[in-house]
Amino acid sequence: MTGLRIAVVGAGPAGMYAIGYLLDHGGPDVVIDLYERLATPWGLVRSGVAPDHPEKKLVADRLFDFSLHDSRVRFLGNVEIGTDISHADLSASYHAVIYAVGAGDDLKMNIPGEDLPGCFAARSFVAFYNGHPDYQHLDFDLSSERAVIVGNGNVALDIARILCTPIEELARTDITDRALEKLAASAIREVVVLGRRGPAEAAYNNPELEELGHIPGVDIAVGGAAMPDSTKGCSWETKRKLEMLAHLAARPANPANKRILFRFLASPLEVVGTDSVNGLKIGENALQADASGALRPLPTGRDEIIGTGLIFRAIGYRGTPFPGLPFDDRSGTIPNDAGRVLGETNTYVTGWIKRGCRGIIGTNRRCAQQTVDRLLADLGTGSLPPLPGAAALLPGKRIDLAGWKRIDRHERDMGRRQNRPRVKIVDREAQLGLAMSEPATVEACT
Amino acid sequence: MTFVIAAPCVADYSCVDICPVNCIGPGPEEQGFDDAEQLYIDPVKCVDCGACVDACPVLAIYEEASLPDRWKHYAKVNRDYFHRDSVTA
Numbered sequence: 001m002t003g004l005r006i007a008v009v010g011a012g013p014a015g016m017y018a019i020g021y022l023l024d025h026g027g028p029d030v031v032i033d034l035y036e037r038l039a040t041p042w043g044l045v046r047s048g049v050a051p052d053h054p055e056k057k058l059v060a061d062r063l064f065d066f067s068l069h070d071s072r073v074r075f076l077g078n079v080e081i082g083t084d085i086s087h088a089d090l091s092a093s094y095h096a097v098i099y100a101v102g103a104g105d106d107l108k109m110n111i112p113g114e115d116l117p118g119c120f121a122a123r124s125f126v127a128f129y130n131g132h133p134d135y136q137h138l139d140f141d142l143s144s145e146r147a148v149i150v151g152n153g154n155v156a157l158d159i160a161r162i163l164c165t166p167i168e169e170l171a172r173t174d175i176t177d178r179a180l181e182k183l184a185a186s187a188i189r190e191v192v193v194l195g196r197r198g199p200a201e202a203a204y205n206n207p208e209l210e211e212l213g214h215i216p217g218v219d220i221a222v223g224g225a226a227m228p229d230s231t232k233g234c235s236w237e238t239k240r241k242l243e244m245l246a247h248l249a250a251r252p253a254n255p256a257n258k259r260i261l262f263r264f265l266a267s268p269l270e271v272v273g274t275d276s277v278n279g280l281k282i283g284e285n286a287l288q289a290d291a292s293g294a295l296r297p298l299p300t301g302r303d304e305i306i307g308t309g310l311i312f313r314a315i316g317y318r319g320t321p322f323p324g325l326p327f328d329d330r331s332g333t334i335p336n337d338a339g340r341v342l343g344e345t346n347t348y349v350t351g352w353i354k355r356g357c358r359g360i361i362g363t364n365r366r367c368a369q370q371t372v373d374r375l376l377a378d379l380g381t382g383s384l385p386p387l388p389g390a391a392a393l394l395p396g397k398r399i400d401l402a403g404w405k406r407i408d409r410h411e412r413d414m415g416r417r418q419n420r421p422r423v424k425i426v427d428r429e430a431q432l433g434l435a436m437s438e439p440a441t442v443e444a445c446t
Numbered sequence: 447m448t449f450v451i452a453a454p455c456v457a458d459y460s461c462v463d464i465c466p467v468n469c470i471g472p473g474p475e476e477q478g479f480d481d482a483e484q485l486y487i488d489p490v491k492c493v494d495c496g497a498c499v500d501a502c503p504v505l506a507i508y509e510e511a512s513l514p515d516r517w518k519h520y521a522k523v524n525r526d527y528f529h530r531d532s533v534t535a
Binding site for chain 1: 526
């Protein structure tokens with residue numbers, strides 16, 4: 001195929017894997033315009049991956065950056081599709097559009113008191129400490145001695161780890177300065193991680209659980225459910241998790257340490273408080289197998305209140321409707337067939353908005369491959385009629401590759417002075433100012 | 447000696463694509479890939495070529511003897527993955 005002109009919306013892992021595959025398989029003269037709402041690329045690799053996981057962020061430097069620098073790719077940052085340019089205009093300007101917009105919302109607990117100050121979505125705190133410009137106005141009160149995280153997936157463990165890691169270790173990461181200040185003054189001694197089912201059904205992965213054992217000065221404890229006597233019938237991964245949890249919980253406790261308490265078989269019932277959070281009422285569960293054999297939590301009727309001033313709900317992310325596209329409210333995804341959006345002719349999806357919020361960074365590679373394969377099969381072989389792209393529709397204040405590089409270099413320079421990977425610019429206007437500044441003139445050598 | 451995939455793995459399967467002896471799993475076509483916590487190297491099949499080390503975008507692959515202390519046990523984890531049915535029993 002020749003003459004292919006594509007728009008990709010979203011510069012996170014889903015979009016970048018789609019671009020990588022398009023560059024390899026989209027024909028020699030494929031042209032890709034990459035639209036990103038923010039001034040900075042990399043999506044959750046920049047604003048989701050924990051600051052103490054620098055190795056995972058290498059995927060940007062060692063993989064995505066090569067695609068971004070390819071002459072067939074044009075980065076168009078600070079452009080919001082659906083607002084600045086409509087889906088209808090975009091899809092009319094390209095042979096195909098791929099939406100890789102991720103999941104903009106999260107699951108609610110749907111319990112009384114959930115909106116009290118002090119009860120937050122996990123994503124808000126993660127985006128706050130990772131420097132996402134849309135979350136910098138938030139304030140988190142860490143003056144309570146106990147924090148409770150509802151949910152025990154990897155995001156929950158990231159937050160537990162960040163709340164308990166010694167400040168001097170965090171100070172070597174690219175966590176924001178404001179988050180660092182907050183955490184340095186934190187009074188939190190205990191983080192309760194709540195799971196509605198038992199240790200064998202916990203949502204975290206093994207590497208994230210193991211890591212808790214490496215935080216200096218932190219004890220791990222288990223409450224609410226005895227560890228299963230036998231791991232018989234468990235998957236290999238689950239067996240590893242159970243053994244690791246038992247090992248971590250059996251280490252001698254030190255009263256001077258902070259503590260992460262896994263509280264299993266407990267569901268949140270009510271956020272307690274009048275003006276702000278001062279507790280979480282939880283109900284005990286027992287597990288019962290349903291018709292399919294899956295273990296479901298059933299309330300036993302016993303409940304209690306955990307005293308806390310800070311609650312994070314970390315029970316899953318969820319996609320949001322995109323203007324001009326269909327939406328499946330049940331799954332929080334854009335309905336599609338192997339990546340092609342149902343009812344549309346040249347519109348595709350990849351990543352979390354396509355398959356739901358599952359998997360890790362590389363899971364998106366296979367997902368993108370399927371979408372691009374479908375797209376290429378739909379367009380067939382031969383040469384495509386020329387299309388203009390949406391250049392004429394672009395708003396004035398947009399960030400190109402050189403602009404992003406100015407932000408990137410500035411952040412790394414500031415980081416180098418402090419022995420950190422980077423110091424993030426977190427203010428939208430500051431990012432734009434830096435990106436649009438004239439390049440410094442090279443002083444003449446004399 | 448063998449190469450070992452440690453905790454930073456993000457399941458980008460560049461290593462699977464480049465491995466000349468197909469000793470890394472689960473690959474993208476295998477059942478279980480979508481929920482994989484990470485990928486693993488079968489030490490019995492690995493021929494120590496090291497091609498995967500450079501291909502890995504997050505530098506998660508180490509020679510067994512060079513594994514950082516906190517990830518030393520990943521030699522066993524990688525090995526056990528390929529015997530997971532017998533390990534589970």
